[in-house]
Amino acid sequence: MGVRESEVQLRGQVRSQVQLGNEGGRQLGNEKNEEGGAGLTRRSFMRSLGWGVAGLGLLSAGVPSACASSDAASAADGPFVLAHGPCLQTPGADEMTVTWHTNRVGVSKVLYGKDTPDASAVASRDGLIPNDSTCHAVRLTGLEPGQTYHYKAVTREFKGYATPYSVKYGDTVESDTLSFTTLDPNKTAYSFLMWNDIHDDCKRLEAMFEDVKWDGVDFTVFNGDIISDFVTERQAFRSFYDASVSRFAKTLPMVFVRGNHETRGPMARHLSDYFPGRNGRQYWSFDHGPVHYVVLDSGEDKPDDNKEYAGLVDFTPYRQEQAEWLKADLASDAAKRAKFRVVFSHQPSAYGGLNDFGVQELRRLWDPIINAAKVQLWLSGHIHDFMQRAPHEGGDNAYHAIINPKDGTTRVEVTPEALQVTVIQKGGKVLTTLRIPAG
């Protein structure tokens, strides 16, 4: 073992110790409106969300749960393994991001192609290919719209430097050969599914996976607060990543929208290692069929100087930055040409309840732009309960607003004629149906 090898391993060990050392015993803050009371411990909060013994065993018979995925797969000792993934994220008409995780650091690539995976892509930054992370994300670009590609995630263990000119590699691991289909602005009919506010309760999420029809679904959306404060890496895997990979995400992409709870905790600044958005940016847009979709990052729900944030956040200029980007994006040819414009953000704007600071900021900064661009639908979470507002019913909103509850699935069926929205509560009860016609 060379000196560099020790350093590489030590860095991984330090991160693990930081993660484990912060788990348990914390307070979840005083978000009374959002989470039902101040001063909840993690244990009592999870109990309040129904994550107890009685909440187990919700899956249909014969469907294995991925919620308690083996930590052994992430062990630093033993054989080099692809422990989590691959998971498709950030879809587009000409792009797809493939993410996965190994139990030790490695150098990665994705092999891909229309017939066979004979092309190769790597992630690089400033010309350097990463060799010091267990998190792997490769963005494939230049793809053809509506085209099926076969792909394979490959990582070679990196065992360190003997000298700056001599390195040591270990074993190579690779996924099965899998496939995905890129989005397509010319597609005429498809659906997507959305969940939010899972707060680590993977069993609830898996139960909701069973409530919905998956026929015709082209992508999924996780609209924030899926992870209930990002304290450990294991949370991300256990809360939904592994369950999603097991259920769909190897072949069907997800759109990850950051919630306020994903901005909290010692791992928050590493979130894009797991959910890279578009090249690490958490606000972006994409087109599929007759719809232009906009993903926004609504940040925290209280002023930046709130004592909960310990002087560590700066969301006011970040939301302003997004307002400027949003104005340009919605003025683009793609947005103007689309029959429908749909916005995703974790926090809502049109909300008839308490006027949180975050909600007020979205109204001040984003509502005028979104109204002017004739956005038809804004999908949010955060409140944990279901809410629906018709245009001008929740304030100045010129759009339909749907807040999906923590135990709900929003399914949207898209055709050139209309958006057909259905919100389904866990167990199958339909909370609303809404048809938004074109024009």
Ligand SMILES: [Fe+2]
């Ligand atoms: Fe939230």
